[in-house]
Structure formats: structure tokens, C-alpha cells
Amino acid sequence: MTENIQHQVAHRRWILFAAMLAMFMAAIEVTIVATAMPTIIAELGGFSQFGWVFSIYLLTQAVSVPIYGRLADLWGRKRVFFIGTSLFLLGSILCGFATNMGWLILFRAFQGLGAGAIMPLTSTIVADIYAPKERAGIQGWLSSVWGIAAIIGPLTGAWIVQHFSWALIFWVNVPIGIISMVMLARWLPDIKPQHQHRLDLGGSFWLMICISSLLVALLQAEALGYWSLLFLALALISGYALVRHEKQAKEPLFPLAIWRSRVIVAGNAGNLVIGAAMMGISAFLPTWIQGVNGGTPLQAGSALAMMSIGWPLASTLSGRLMLRTSYRFTAQLGALLLIAGTALLLTLQRDSSLIHAGCAAFVIGTGMGMTSTTFLVSVQNSAEFHIRGICTASIMFSRMLGSALGTALMGAVLNYNLMLRLPEQYDPVQQIMSEGERQALQHETLQQMITQVAASLHWVFVASLLIAALSMVIARAMPPRRPE
Known part of the structure; x- marks a missing residue:
């Protein structure tokens, strides 16, 4: 049944549109925030922490992407997509209420955790409902979202901070995300695995430590100096532990x-x-x-x-x-x-x-x-x-x-x-x-x-x-x- 889902799904175009909306929401987030950052810094201060506004988002997103991907296979695409998108929208709302750079960085971490689900799951959902011969063309449509976001994002960000509060650049995500979730709730079938499975918690733990340490060492190498070597060593050790654990796990990540x-x-x-x-x-x-x-x-x-x-x-x-x-x-x-x-x-x-x-x-x-x-x-x-x-x-x-x-x-x-x-x-x-x-x-x-x-x-x-x-x-x- 699951292998032939693409032949059973009605309203595929609306599901595709909902997936493109969600991907657009996550894609535009990067460019629209970059444009508004000078205005945000002028109001909140904390220029020395400027880099972390972007690094923490990338870090939490990268750490969570593989875990969400595996959860989608174990729990079903629909359920995991809603969890991730809800977390992303919560982070977006909180970012608009940030009163200093520290709070903004924390809320950006929540956004990144949610974004880690949106990108892989939109592509996976589309791949599920279209046959292999159709996927090549459809994935091209999804990729076009990035080009549109790259052009619209900076212009929208500049217009918003010029005429409204900078908080709106985060809150504009909310209606887009809700529309996408409502459409998928209405039309996307909830296909669940035929057998009960469990997430490999041990593998997830070592993966998070490995990725976090590696990305901190790479993204903050100039600020950390020789301390970055410590993070690289931690990444190597946890990477070795991850490989060893995966070989022994009954249901590896x-x-x-x-x-x-x-x-x-x-x-x-x-x-x-x-x-x-x-x-x-x-x-x-x-x-x-x-x-x-x-x-x-x-x-x-x-x-x-x-x-x-x-x-x-x-x-x-x-x-x-x-x-x-x-x-x-x-x-x-x-x-x-x-x-x-x-x-x-x-x-x-x-x-x-x-x-x-x-x-x-x-x-x-x-x-x-x-x-x-x-x-x-x-x-x-x-x-x-x-x-x-x-x-x-x-x-x-x-x-x-x-x-x-x-x-x-x-x-x-x-x-x-x-x-x-x-x-x-x-x-x-x-x-x-x-x-x-x-x-x-x-x-x-x-x-x-x-x-x-x-x-x-x-x-x-x-x-x-x-x-x-x-x-x-x-x-x-x-x-x-x-x-x-």
C-alpha cells in the first residue's frame, strides 16, 4: 500500500502547493532576517553576538534534520511535519517578542529546530505522492521556491523594517505556516508504518553531540581560536561512538x-x-x-x-x-x-x-x-x-x-x-x-x-x-x- 500511495492520493496539486508554501516559509527566513539585522541590532544591541543569530539557527537545524527524517519513517510524515512546523512557528512568534540579543538567539534556536523538519519532509511528502517518473519535474518546482525566496526575501525585509516593526519579519511566517498545515491536514493521507518502531535514542544523542561540536568548531573557529580544536576532538570522539553504536543497534538511526x-x-x-x-x-x-x-x-x-x-x-x-x-x-x-x-x-x-x-x-x-x-x-x-x-x-x-x-x-x-x-x-x-x-x-x-x-x-x-x-x-x- 505505502509503495503505491501516489496512485491513491487525490488533490495532489493542493498537497504540492502546501509543501511549497512551507518550504517558502523556511527558505525566506534566511534572507529576510539578514536584511533586517542592522535594524534589530540598533534596537536590541549586542553586536558582538551578531554571528550567533545565524549560527544557532543553522546549528539546531542541521542537528535535527536527520532525526526528523528518521522519525518521519517511524511515525509518519504528517505527524512529524506538524510537530516541526508548530515548533518553527512558536519560535517565530517568540523571536518577535525578544527584548535583547540573548533572548533572540534562544528563540532562533527554537526556529532552527522546527526548520529541521520542514525542508526534508516537504521533499519526502512530495516524493511519496508522485511516481518516480514524475518526481524529477516536481522536485524542480520545489527548487524554484528557493530562487523566489532569495529575490523576495531581501526586498520584503527592507520594506517591513522601513514601514513597520522588525518583529513582523518573524510573524509573517505564522499565516503562511498555518495555511500550509491546514491544507495538509485536509488532504494529505496519514500513512503510518505497518510495524511499531522506536527511535534510536542512543544514536540520536551521539549524532547531536557530533554535529553540534563539528559545526561550532567550523562556524566559530575565528572566535574560539585554539578552543576550536577541543570541539573538533569532541566531534571525532562522538563520531566514533556513533558509528560503534549504530553497528550494534537493532534499529539504527x-x-x-x-x-x-x-x-x-x-x-x-x-x-x-x-x-x-x-x-x-x-x-x-x-x-x-x-x-x-x-x-x-x-x-x-x-x-x-x-x-x-x-x-x-x-x-x-x-x-x-x-x-x-x-x-x-x-x-x-x-x-x-x-x-x-x-x-x-x-x-x-x-x-x-x-x-x-x-x-x-x-x-x-x-x-x-x-x-x-x-x-x-x-x-x-x-x-x-x-x-x-x-x-x-x-x-x-x-x-x-x-x-x-x-x-x-x-x-x-x-x-x-x-x-x-x-x-x-x-x-x-x-x-x-x-x-x-x-x-x-x-x-x-x-x-x-x-x-x-x-x-x-x-x-x-x-x-x-x-x-x-x-x-x-x-x-x-x-x-x-x-x-x-
């Missing part, structure tokens, strides 16, 4: 079928690479435009938006391409575009136009959209119903982990190059990006700093290109057949 499937392992590896390569553009292309080219934040955001436009377009196209060719061909084409886009970043010069940077971002976005959709669809079509939730969640988690690893790796590459090239300058990137500090520098000093920062960023783009090249290797592990 990560079923053995996941690790025995070449397609599922390759899909996770591919998303890890995509997440890491993405940070080469998301984190450092704006630095190039503002610091090296002397552009404005609006120009940097416009160039980066091109990636958000290319991603959903390629995701939609990849669904049709998979049906005409194969998983492998589509993944390899996406990998080729990703490599070409990151190679274009290496051609940036100090006098390069904004169009040049935007074209590179667009090509990278198309490559990421095509590869990520192919990896996700291939994994979902390879996974049986009773493990589809954890398999989908593992894909989402792999991309988050890749983003954290990519940020740490490329940040280290940049800092190492700056230390070699500008040893006498303290935080040269900040100096050339801040308008006040930039104008205070002597002309010769400024030109030298820009030249050396540009050379350092080129090495970051080299690292991004090498990571992107791995996607071609992984793409070869995709099945040489079409979705059936």
Missing part, C-alpha cells in the same frame, strides 16, 4: 540499506560537494565586488541573485532532461556547468564588470540546480518508502555540512594568503570594504591592499574550482538510466 546503496552514498557525497563549492560564491563573490571592485552592497546582492535565478531554472530543466537521457548524463552536465562557472570566477579582474560576475554566478547556479535535483531524485527513487524520509533528510544535511566545511576551508585559504601577502595589515578585507576606512587609506597603500586581496581571493576561487571538479567524479556514480 541510519539503516544499513543507506550505506549499501551506491546511488544514495553518491547522492550524499554530491550534495556535500555542492554545499562546499557554493560557499566560494555565496561568501566571497560579494567580498570581491565590494572590496576589489569597490561596488555597493546592492551590486553585490544583484550579482549573487543571478545564482538564485539560474538554480530553479536548471532544476526544472533537469527534470525533463532526466526523462529524455539519464541520471548520469544530467548530473554530468550539471557538474560541467558548475566547473565552468567556478572557472569563470578565476577570470575576474580588478576592473571586471558586474555583468561578468553575474554571468559566473548564473552559470554556477545552473550547475548547482541541475546536479542537486538529479542527486535528490535519484536517491528518492532508489529508496524504499520505509527509509525515504531519512534518505531525503541525509541529502539536506549533507548540503548543510558541506556549506559549513566550505566556509571553514575557504576562509582558511583566504586568511593564510592574506597573512603571507599583507602580514603588516590588520584585517585588510575589512579596511577596503568599509567606506570610511577605505577613504582614510593612502592611495598607494589602498592599491597594494586591493591587489593582494584580489590575489588571495583568486586562491579561494581555485579551491572552489577543485571542489567543483569532484562533482564530476561523483556524477559518474549516477545510474546510466532514466527515471521509471
Whole structure:
């Protein structure tokens, strides 16, 4: 029965619309908050804790994603989705009432715990109600939500803080989330597993310790200094304990079928690479435009938006391409575009136009959209119903982990190059990006700093290109057949 649910569900379009609403709610949260943060800091204070507003959200989301994925397989998608979405909406309401930065960080943690359910479960629900041959095109629609959110989010956030209280950027989630929950309550069948299962609490505990320690070490490496080594050691120890526990558990958090499937392992590896390569553009292309080219934040955001436009377009196209060719061909084409886009970043010069940077971002976005959709669809079509939730969640988690690893790796590459090239300058990137500090520098000093920062960023783009090249290797592990 569960394997053929897609043939029994009526109102599939309304279920898809509800899933897209929920995904939009979680996707827009990142961009809309980033735009409003200067206003929030001006009112609440606590600029030194600024980074934790974003880090804690990512941390709790990443920790909870695999657990929600497994719970969805054990308890049913509908029940777990409602739990996660309710937690997300509660956190959103509380964020609007925060009176200082400490409370805001705590409530953002609640939001992240809820968001950990929304992303994997919306994709899993859609995969459940559509046949394997239809999933390729439908997942492209879900991916388009991210592109729309990336464009609407900053504009909406700026408009809200200009005309209303900043609390509204959090409360706007509430009606969207309620509408999505009501629609799914009305039309989504409550398919429960045929046998009673229990969550692997021991595995969940070691997973949370491992992921939390690793992400804190990566995301807060600069602030922690050598203390980050302690968190890395804790991540290694808890990771070893997790592997050992999973081998002995009767019902492991990560079923053995996941690790025995070449397609599922390759899909996770591919998303890890995509997440890491993405940070080469998301984190450092704006630095190039503002610091090296002397552009404005609006120009940097416009160039980066091109990636958000290319991603959903390629995701939609990849669904049709998979049906005409194969998983492998589509993944390899996406990998080729990703490599070409990151190679274009290496051609940036100090006098390069904004169009040049935007074209590179667009090509990278198309490559990421095509590869990520192919990896996700291939994994979902390879996974049986009773493990589809954890398999989908593992894909989402792999991309988050890749983003954290990519940020740490490329940040280290940049800092190492700056230390070699500008040893006498303290935080040269900040100096050339801040308008006040930039104008205070002597002309010769400024030109030298820009030249050396540009050379350092080129090495970051080299690292991004090498990571992107791995996607071609992984793409070869995709099945040489079409979705059936």
C-alpha cells in the first residue's frame, strides 16, 4: 500500500502547493532576517553576538534534520511535519517578542529546530505522492521556491523594517505556516508504518553531540581560536561512538540499506560537494565586488541573485532532461556547468564588470540546480518508502555540512594568503570594504591592499574550482538510466 500511495492520493496539486508554501516559509527566513539585522541590532544591541543569530539557527537545524527524517519513517510524515512546523512557528512568534540579543538567539534556536523538519519532509511528502517518473519535474518546482525566496526575501525585509516593526519579519511566517498545515491536514493521507518502531535514542544523542561540536568548531573557529580544536576532538570522539553504536543497534538511526546503496552514498557525497563549492560564491563573490571592485552592497546582492535565478531554472530543466537521457548524463552536465562557472570566477579582474560576475554566478547556479535535483531524485527513487524520509533528510544535511566545511576551508585559504601577502595589515578585507576606512587609506597603500586581496581571493576561487571538479567524479556514480 505505502509503495503505491501516489496512485491513491487525490488533490495532489493542493498537497504540492502546501509543501511549497512551507518550504517558502523556511527558505525566506534566511534572507529576510539578514536584511533586517542592522535594524534589530540598533534596537536590541549586542553586536558582538551578531554571528550567533545565524549560527544557532543553522546549528539546531542541521542537528535535527536527520532525526526528523528518521522519525518521519517511524511515525509518519504528517505527524512529524506538524510537530516541526508548530515548533518553527512558536519560535517565530517568540523571536518577535525578544527584548535583547540573548533572548533572540534562544528563540532562533527554537526556529532552527522546527526548520529541521520542514525542508526534508516537504521533499519526502512530495516524493511519496508522485511516481518516480514524475518526481524529477516536481522536485524542480520545489527548487524554484528557493530562487523566489532569495529575490523576495531581501526586498520584503527592507520594506517591513522601513514601514513597520522588525518583529513582523518573524510573524509573517505564522499565516503562511498555518495555511500550509491546514491544507495538509485536509488532504494529505496519514500513512503510518505497518510495524511499531522506536527511535534510536542512543544514536540520536551521539549524532547531536557530533554535529553540534563539528559545526561550532567550523562556524566559530575565528572566535574560539585554539578552543576550536577541543570541539573538533569532541566531534571525532562522538563520531566514533556513533558509528560503534549504530553497528550494534537493532534499529539504527541510519539503516544499513543507506550505506549499501551506491546511488544514495553518491547522492550524499554530491550534495556535500555542492554545499562546499557554493560557499566560494555565496561568501566571497560579494567580498570581491565590494572590496576589489569597490561596488555597493546592492551590486553585490544583484550579482549573487543571478545564482538564485539560474538554480530553479536548471532544476526544472533537469527534470525533463532526466526523462529524455539519464541520471548520469544530467548530473554530468550539471557538474560541467558548475566547473565552468567556478572557472569563470578565476577570470575576474580588478576592473571586471558586474555583468561578468553575474554571468559566473548564473552559470554556477545552473550547475548547482541541475546536479542537486538529479542527486535528490535519484536517491528518492532508489529508496524504499520505509527509509525515504531519512534518505531525503541525509541529502539536506549533507548540503548543510558541506556549506559549513566550505566556509571553514575557504576562509582558511583566504586568511593564510592574506597573512603571507599583507602580514603588516590588520584585517585588510575589512579596511577596503568599509567606506570610511577605505577613504582614510593612502592611495598607494589602498592599491597594494586591493591587489593582494584580489590575489588571495583568486586562491579561494581555485579551491572552489577543485571542489567543483569532484562533482564530476561523483556524477559518474549516477545510474546510466532514466527515471521509471
